Amino acid sequence: MDLEGASKGMANTKKMDYVLLGLLSHESMTGYEMKKRLDTTLRFFWGGSYGSIYPTLNQLEKEGKVTKEDTSSNGREKISYSITEYGRESLRDWLRKPVEKDELRYETLLKLFFGNETGMEGAKEHIERFEEKCKGELVVLNMFAENLAQYLEDDTHKHYYLTVKFGIKTYESYLEWCKEAKEQIKEWEGK
Amino acid sequence: MDLEGASKGMANTKKMDYVLLGLLSHESMTGYEMKKRLDTTLRFFWGGSYGSIYPTLNQLEKEGKVTKEDTSSNGREKISYSITEYGRESLRDWLRKPVEKDELRYETLLKLFFGNETGMEGAKEHIERFEEKCKGELVVLNMFAENLAQYLEDDTHKHYYLTVKFGIKTYESYLEWCKEAKEQIKEWEGK
DNA sequence: CTTACCATGTAAGGCGTTACATGATTCA
DNA sequence: TGAATCATGTAACGCCTTACATGGTAAG
Numbered sequence: 001m002d003l004e005g006a007s008k009g010m011a012n013t014k015k016m017d018y019v020l021l022g023l024l025s026h027e028s029m030t031g032y033e034m035k036k037r038l039d040t041t042l043r044f045f046w047g048g049s050y051g052s053i054y055p056t057l058n059q060l061e062k063e064g065k066v067t068k069e070d071t072s073s074n075g076r077e078k079i080s081y082s083i084t085e086y087g088r089e090s091l092r093d094w095l096r097k098p099v100e101k102d103e104l105r106y107e108t109l110l111k112l113f114f115g116n117e118t119g120m121e122g123a124k125e126h127i128e129r130f131e132e133k134c135k136g137e138l139v140v141l142n143m144f145a146e147n148l149a150q151y152l153e154d155d156t157h158k159h160y161y162l163t164v165k166f167g168i169k170t171y172e173s174y175l176e177w178c179k180e181a182k183e184q185i186k187e188w189e190g191k
Numbered sequence: 192m193d194l195e196g197a198s199k200g201m202a203n204t205k206k207m208d209y210v211l212l213g214l215l216s217h218e219s220m221t222g223y224e225m226k227k228r229l230d231t232t233l234r235f236f237w238g239g240s241y242g243s244i245y246p247t248l249n250q251l252e253k254e255g256k257v258t259k260e261d262t263s264s265n266g267r268e269k270i271s272y273s274i275t276e277y278g279r280e281s282l283r284d285w286l287r288k289p290v291e292k293d294e295l296r297y298e299t300l301l302k303l304f305f306g307n308e309t310g311m312e313g314a315k316e317h318i319e320r321f322e323e324k325c326k327g328e329l330v331v332l333n334m335f336a337e338n339l340a341q342y343l344e345d346d347t348h349k350h351y352y353l354t355v356k357f358g359i360k361t362y363e364s365y366l367e368w369c370k371e372a373k374e375q376i377k378e379w380e381g382k
Numbered sequence: 383c384t385t386a387c388c389a390t391g392t393a394a395g396g397c398g399t400t401a402c403a404t405g406a407t408t409c410a
Numbered sequence: 411t412g413a414a415t416c417a418t419g420t421a422a423c424g425c426c427t428t429a430c431a432t433g434g435t436a437a438g
Contacts (some may be wrong), residue, residue, distance in 0.1 A: 013427080015298065022305035032417050045300040052398050054419055076406050077417055094307045095302050097322070102297040107206065107290045109236040113354050114213035116346040117279070123350065129289060154352045155307040158379060159314065163300050169371075173260050173364035175393065180360075181353050185242060188349060205425065223389050240427055245391055267434050268389055318394080 011112055014101075016048055016056045017065075021091040024066060024083040026156055031057055031079070041160070044141070044167045057081060066089055127185075131178040138171045204291075207239055207247045208256075212282040215257060217347055222248055222270065232351070235332070235358045241352040248272060256281055311376055318376075320367040325362050332358045 007064045019042070023034050031053050039046045060066045065087030071080045083091070108130045115123040127165045210233070214225050222244050229239045251257045254280030262271045274282070284382045299321045306314040335355045 012396095016398090018305075019301065021310070022301070025305060025308050030417070031258075031419090032415095042301075042304070045227055045295055045297045045304075047294075047296075047398095049399055050419075051400075051421095058419095072417095074407080079418075083211065091305070092309055095305060095313060099298045099302060099317060100300050102293050102321075102324075103238075104240075104297075106236045106293040106295075107355050108293050109357060110206065110210065110213070110233075111286050111290060112357075113233070113236075113350055114209075114216060114282070114286060115350045117213070117216050118283055120346075120349075122286060123353070126290060132291070133293075155311075158311075159304055159306045162314070162375065163304050165372065166300060166303075166365075166368050167373075169363055169364045169368040173360045174357075177357050177360040181356065184353065184356075188343075203424095207425090221389070222391090241391075241427055242393095242428075249391095263389095265435085270390075336397095 015046075016052050017060060018091060018094045019046060019048065020053065020056055020060065020081075021065060021083060024081055025088060025091055027137050028069075028082040029081050030071075030081065045135070045163065060087065120189065124182065124185055127178050127181055131175060134171045134174045134178070138168065138175070141167045141171065206237075207243050208251060209282060209285045210237060210239065211244065211247055211251065211272075212256060212274060212278050215272055215360070216279060216282055219260075219271050219273040221272065223261075235328070236354065251278065252256045311380065315373065315376055318369050318372050322366060325365045325369070329359065333363065 005126045019038070020034055023029065023037055029037075031050070035048070035050060035053055038046065038053075057066065061068055061081075064084060066081045066083055069080045069082065070078070090100055106125055111126050115126070141164055145161070145168060148157055148161045148164060152161060209238070210229070211225055214220065214228055216367055220228075226241060226244055229237065229244075248257065252259055252272075255275060257272045260271045260273065261269070263269045299317055302317050303314055306317070308354055321361070336352065336359060339348055339352045339355060343352060
């Protein structure tokens, strides 16, 4: 018998449980609302779709880590989820464990790395597109940081603030790299 | 009929084809050697396992994008792959297309974000572990950069060099963030 | 003689996305 | 009245990792 569900191709790599538990540790909300959080607040370092949110929520309920409450009003279906004490313990256990994996997968770097097949001109284009995207992200992150700075008495906001600062730092360094890379290319091209 | 294999749950998200084609555009090699490249040169921005390399290689051969050659010697099995002109065209087509997705998934940030459940002490530990890992990566990347700097006449090495520089920039900014985050926490703790 | 490395591959199965399916409400 | 948003969910399917399976060679 295999209650922990371990047999093959299985490395307990799934984090969605903890992401949802984490969101519910802040406040009760619907699956729809959790998706919105993933798309706004967490989007710089984590993602997820409805197809993974709703099934995970049902699994968490079966495990006794969250409870459902029907909060439908005037015919509009609405299920509010709340974290249980057991769910909170489970979240804390995970939080205290060392990080297993930090992963970066930048197609931009892949295309740059193999770029000699299309020449420096192509590389330059990818760098410029990347630069524009970073500038946009930085605007958003700076707005987040400004807003958050007003609510730093709250511990939840403090943690949020640190992650936003991380984002700002890295996007700023990306922009520096873009500038330097373009200069380097110009130099190689012999001006 | 659906020659392009599109029906559902399918978004042509697979990049391994191009990664392997890219490696073979530099030089012919075995699947084992490609795995090593993924684990050393590319590991800062891309990964992959044998379970995805070998099947992809066979698929690429069927499509006429690579050719196999048995180069076994004294009983040791060895298959050397080479890119075909068609494979090279396919690679170039992909390289010229805009990047679809740059993705960062840092569990460290997730644990930091939800860290108020375990307190600032836990957050600090995660930051310190992250810091140590970054220092290690930086040592490796700086070595790569120093070595590469000697061979910059080669265009392939130029592109490689730019990606290494990217890694150095970002890890340096991560370290700065670690320092600042720890200071911020100390400040909050009323030191 | 044993450990590390070279070398190829498959099977099982988890994970997650996309597309589909449905329906109500709010706002312009 | 039509578009956007709120809201929940499932089906299909592609992708990838882990673990297994196998066997040779080089180095200490």
